[in-house]
Amino acid sequence: MIFHPSILALLGSSWLATAVLLASAVFAMRLLASWDRASGSERQIRLERATILVSTAVGLVLALEAASLILFVFNADRMSALFVGAMCAVGTLNASVYGFATLYAKIAVFFASALWLVLDRVDGEGRDFPLIRLKYAALLAVAPIVALEAGLETAYFLDLKADTITSCCGKLFEDGPQSSGAGGELAALEPRPALWLLFGGAAVVVLGGLVAGRSRVFQIAQGVFGGAMFVVGLAAIVSVVSLYVYEQPHHHCPFCLLKREYDHFGFALYLPLFLGAAAALASGMLGVVPRRASLAVAQPAIAARLARLSALGFALFALACLWVIWRSNLLLFG
Amino acid sequence: MGARFERQRHLLDFAVASLARRPAKNLGLTLVYALVVFLLGSVMLFGSAIRREAGVMLADAPEIVAQSMVMGRHDLATGADLEALKGLRGIRRVEPRLWGYLWDSAGAANYTVMVPSPSDAAHALASGEAIVGEGVARARKLAVGKPFFLVSPAGKFLRTRIKAILPQASALVSSDLVLVAEADFRSFFAIPADRYTDFAIEVANPREVSTIAEKASVRLPTYRFVTRADMHRTLEALFSWREGLALALLAASLLAFVILAFDKASGLSAEERREIGILKAIGWETSDVIRMKLWEGTAISGTAFLAGLLAAWVHVFFFSAGLFEPVLKGWSTLWPRFPLSPEVDALEIATLALLTVVPYTAAVVVPIWKTAVTDPDAVMR
Amino acid sequence: MIELTEVTKVYGEGRPDRVEAVRGVDLTIADRAVTVLEGPSGSGKTTLLTLIGCLARPTMGRIRLDGEIVSGLPEKFLTEVRRRTFGFVFQKFNLIRGMTALDNVMLPAFPLGVPHARLKAHARELLEHFGVGDRAGLGVENLSGGEAQRVAIARALINDPAVVIADEPTASLDGARVEQFLAMAADLKAQGKTVIITSHDPRITRASVVDARVAMADGRIVEATP
Numbered sequence: 017m018i019f020h021p022s023i024l025a026l027l028g029s030s031w032l033a034t035a036v037l038l039a040s041a042v043f044a045m046r047l048l049a050s051w052d053r054a055s056g057s058e059r060q061i062r063l064e065r066a067t068i069l070v071s072t073a074v075g076l077v078l079a080l081e082a083a084s085l086i087l088f089v090f091n092a093d094r095m096s097a098l099f100v101g102a103m104c105a106v107g108t109l110n111a112s113v114y115g116f117a118t119l120y121a122k123i124a125v126f127f128a129s130a131l132w133l134v135l136d137r138v139d140g141e142g143r144d145f146p147l148i149r150l151k152y153a154a155l156l157a158v159a160p161i162v163a164l165e166a167g168l169e170t171a172y173f174l175d176l177k178a179d180t181i182t183s184c185c186g187k188l189f190e191d192g193p194q195s196s197g198a199g200g201e202l203a204a205l206e207p208r209p210a211l212w213l214l215f216g217g218a219a220v221v222v223l224g225g226l227v228a229g230r231s232r233v234f235q236i237a238q239g240v241f242g243g244a245m246f247v248v249g250l251a252a253i254v255s256v257v258s259l260y261v262y263e264q265p266h267h268h269c270p271f272c273l274l275k276r277e278y279d280h281f282g283f284a285l286y287l288p289l290f291l292g293a294a295a296a297l298a299s300g301m302l303g304v305v306p307r308r309a310s311l312a313v314a315q316p317a318i319a320a321r322l323a324r325l326s327a328l329g330f331a332l333f334a335l336a337c338l339w340v341i342w343r344s345n346l347l348l349f350g
Numbered sequence: 351m352g353a354r355f356e357r358q359r360h361l362l363d364f365a366v367a368s369l370a371r372r373p374a375k376n377l378g379l380t381l382v383y384a385l386v387v388f389l390l391g392s393v394m395l396f397g398s399a400i401r402r403e404a405g406v407m408l409a410d411a412p413e414i415v416a417q418s419m420v421m422g423r424h425d426l427a428t429g430a431d432l433e434a435l436k437g438l439r440g441i442r443r444v445e446p447r448l449w450g451y452l453w454d455s456a457g458a459a460n461y462t463v464m465v466p467s468p469s470d471a472a473h474a475l476a477s478g479e480a481i482v483g484e485g486v487a488r489a490r491k492l493a494v495g496k497p498f499f500l501v502s503p504a505g506k507f508l509r510t511r512i513k514a515i516l517p518q519a520s521a522l523v524s525s526d527l528v529l530v531a532e533a534d535f536r537s538f539f540a541i542p543a544d545r546y547t548d549f550a551i552e553v554a555n556p557r558e559v560s561t562i563a564e565k566a567s568v569r570l571p572t573y574r575f576v577t578r579a580d581m582h583r584t585l586e587a588l589f590s591w592r593e594g595l596a597l598a599l600l601a602a603s604l605l606a607f608v609i610l611a612f613d614k615a616s617g618l619s620a621e622e623r624r625e626i627g628i629l630k631a632i633g634w635e636t637s638d639v640i641r642m643k644l645w646e647g648t649a650i651s652g653t654a655f656l657a658g659l660l661a662a663w664v665h666v667f668f669f670s671a672g673l674f675e676p677v678l679k680g681w682s683t684l685w686p687r688f689p690l691s692p693e694v695d696a697l698e699i700a701t702l703a704l705l706t707v708v709p710y711t712a713a714v715v716v717p718i719w720k721t722a723v724t725d726p727d728a729v730m731r
Numbered sequence: 732m733i734e735l736t737e738v739t740k741v742y743g744e745g746r747p748d749r750v751e752a753v754r755g756v757d758l759t760i761a762d763r764a765v766t767v768l769e770g771p772s773g774s775g776k777t778t779l780l781t782l783i784g785c786l787a788r789p790t791m792g793r794i795r796l797d798g799e800i801v802s803g804l805p806e807k808f809l810t811e812v813r814r815r816t817f818g819f820v821f822q823k824f825n826l827i828r829g830m831t832a833l834d835n836v837m838l839p840a841f842p843l844g845v846p847h848a849r850l851k852a853h854a855r856e857l858l859e860h861f862g863v864g865d866r867a868g869l870g871v872e873n874l875s876g877g878e879a880q881r882v883a884i885a886r887a888l889i890n891d892p893a894v895v896i897a898d899e900p901t902a903s904l905d906g907a908r909v910e911q912f913l914a915m916a917a918d919l920k921a922q923g924k925t926v927i928i929t930s931h932d933p934r935i936t937r938a939s940v941v942d943a944r945v946a947m948a949d950g951r952i953v954e955a956t957p
């Protein structure tokens with residue numbers, strides 16, 4: 017264990033989030049057992065009021081988780097000085113088997129809580145708590161992810177020791193023979209098809225986002241394509257976009273982008289990509305969720321708005337990619 | 351969009367006015383809050399500033415330093431070993447260094463006396479000349495062209511003339527520096543001709559530093575090879591640990607603050623309860639009240655956080671963290687004291703916010719909700 | 732039109748201090764009229780008012796507002812209905828001390844996101860209308876009882892409600908003010924508003940402006956005229 021203020025802060029927030037979600041899950045079980053919409057009894061009124069607390073608390077937790085995701089990556093970058101062979105966040109994350117697992121769990125928590133909040137928001141639009149059971153059943157599914165994330169993060173930080181020998185981005189994301197794992201495969205993706213995928217995919221999800229208001233099928237498709245685009249976007253960052261940022265034909269690291277040396281350019285890529293993906297998934301989710309009478313207007317309207325938001329996110333992402341390619345001194349194609 | 355914004359503005363207005371109506375209660379809480387931010391912030395800013403200074407210092411350090419060891423203690427290195435190292439593959443250059451510390455009773459300060467590297471033409475010195483750091487010049491009231499005397503512990507006298515004074519920009523590294531010619535250094539400290547303090551090694555490929563250090567230690571087993579990364583890691587680990595310990599101690603004060611905040615937020619006066627009841631009765635929704643109360647919390651957090659952070663910044667960078675001297679002594683004995691360069695980065699601010707604003711918010715959210723769900727019909731009674 | 736069908740409100744269900752404050756009330760309240768609820772202390776007048784005014788949900792029974800069933804709406808929507816439909820004048824006026832009369836009048840509109848300048852102008856207009864325009868900038872703790880009531884009525888009207896509800900409006904006022912209040916009630920009725928008042932003051936219950944009288948006892952309606 018390395019005592020470091022950022023580590024203490026990260027662990028504190030993860031356990032706080034877990035405590036909030038577990039308490040909410042306990043409440044969710046009570047609610048699912050005794051919810052009675054028609055009743056005007058005091059117990060029912062107490063339940064309804066407690067749902068406001070849960071919504072508020074989970075909303076705050078989402079903000080906290082988003083902040084902690086960013087802080088986690090930043091902190092990993094900063095701590096790379098402690099490990100032999102580490103030059104950026106990759107080295108720090110690699111210094112323990114739990115490193116990348118924690119990162120993935122954090123991303124999962126981010127998306128899960130964003131989706132839950134959208135569900136909560138939509139439910140609040142209906143006059144008869146139309147999605148209340150679905151919402152609280154979903155909360156029972158979100159809570160374990162948050163707890164898992166806290167557990168992984170704790171295991172990770174406990175496992176970290178200064179002086180650990182680790183391998184950094186050069187090893188993981190290089191398209192040379194020494195590369196290994198999925199990172200290497202992504203890096204080995206040819207730049208030309210990667211660019212086609214990137215901009216073709218972006219065009220699809222931007223257009224899809226703009227027309228998704230027309231029908232549920234479009235919204236569901238936007239969710240599917242948006243999720244796929246998230247993966248494509250990450251792959252494209254690793255395989256080509258990073259090359260343009262670093263202006264080196266072989267440096268593929270998706271984390272060095274966040275460093276000050278590159279003007280924190282990674283944020284211009286990741287923030288819109290995460291926003292676009294979260295909005296697209298949420299729109300898709302609303303397409304799947306059965307439509308109740310009391311939501312006949314609100315649900316499609318919110319789904320359409322989210323789809324447009326996802327179009328905006330992906331458009332910004334594509335623009336950021338275009339900008340860096342245009343501005344870069346690196347020429348990959350003659 | 352406009353209506354939503356207008357609504358938040360009204361809620362914020364009301365929140366601020368409501369805080370102003372109860373100045374005593376809120377000011378007290380804000381002060382305690384700011385104090386907590388100040389304490390945690392001071393520790394963090396101090397820790398990271400020290401770490402950053404160490405980084406700057408190490409950036410100028412050689413990739414590998416080779417020290418001769420005798421009975422586990424640092425000894426003078428010999429010319430023969432220098433030649434042995436030079437033959438090693440992968441080493442681009444080995445530079446013998448001559449440097450040492452000198453307590454100067456006239457200036458009441460510790461100097462680092464050093465021979466400039468022969469490759470450093472800008473600071474090349476002839477016998478009888480000296481270049482001093484800005485701190486030394488200040489302590490001894492020196493100017494270019496003036497005479498400068500040093501007395502060795504053995505009572506030997508060195509008389510030089512100031513050739514130049516190092517600029518202040520590099521104050522941290524060079525403030526206490528005295529550069530003299532090699533011949534003067536040797537006679538002053540009585541060092542024989544082919545003895546050196548240590549060797550600075552420059553390698554051809556920075557990726558192979560550790561391999562080369564290993565190979566070199568096979569060639570010269572009585573030497574210790576310290577790489578720049580080693581030094582960095584040792585220092586970093588040392589600081590992080592101390593800082594973490596200090597923060598753990600401060601966790602108690604944080605806990606006390608959280609309890610206070612919870613208590614203040616749940617123990618509303620009858621007047622405040624009545625106000626919330628009125629708001630609910632005249633058409634405010636539960637979530638409006640929660641939002642208004644969260645705005646109150648934001649205003650308090652914002653004020654306290656900025657005030658505490660600013661105070662910590664002044665404390666650390668202008669008063670050298672004077673309040674923590676006893677706790678953090680380990681740090682100050684590592685180096686002579688120097689003013690820290692005032693820098694704060696986003697990671698530190700975010701961490702500090704996570705450590706203070708988040709517990710505060712967590713402490714007040716349930717009391718706020720409890721207040722907000724007041725029965726709207728309560729005011730009819 | 733407000734219609735109540737078999738409305739019951741129970742406090743403290745399952746506890747020894749359980750009270751049936753309102754039991755099985757059927758009642759229709761006409762639009763654009765002044766209705767008075769009368770009855771002895773503890774007969775359930777205030778409780779019935781809170782149910783009609785959507786301040787609380789009935790334990791059982793049904794309340795319709797212009798045909799829409801509002802009993803059983805979640806709190807959020809109940810609040811929405813309430814602030815769009817009802818304005819309240821409380822017995823103790825319930826102005827917020829430390830704020831000016833003008834700010835108090837504006838309060839109910841804050842969550843609606845009305846532009847500030849327009850809201851302020853409207854609030855001033857209302858204060859002028861009730862003859863307390865010159866008191867707008869004064870802290871409400873400095874107002875006399877009659878002035879405070881007029882500020883409270885102005886506040887009740889800021890969101891332009893269709894129904895104004897007043898619980899024991901004259902209990903805190905001396906004799907001369909009662910006439911003033913009745914004049915204001917007539918004024919509201921002339922503006923086309925529905926007015927519901929509880930009182931056991933005969934000067935109110937017997938006033939000529941009153942169109943309908945509902946007498947309560949022990950949580951039930953014992954007499955309704957016409």
Ligand SMILES: Nc1ncnc2c1ncn2[C@@H]1O[C@H](COP(=O)(O)OP(=O)(O)OP(=O)(O)O)[C@@H](O)[C@H]1O
Nearest residue numbers: 742743750751752771772773774775776777778779
């Ligand atoms: N929140 C509550 N909890 C428990 N009992 C209550 C509550 N509110 C009212 N009651 C009870 O309900 C009954 C009716 O009260 P209510 O205030 O409606 O009567 P009222 O006719 O308005 O009386 P008054 O003329 O004194 O104002 C009373 O017995 C009262 O004690």
Ligand SMILES: [Mg+2]
Nearest residue numbers: 776777778898
């Ligand atoms: Mg009453």
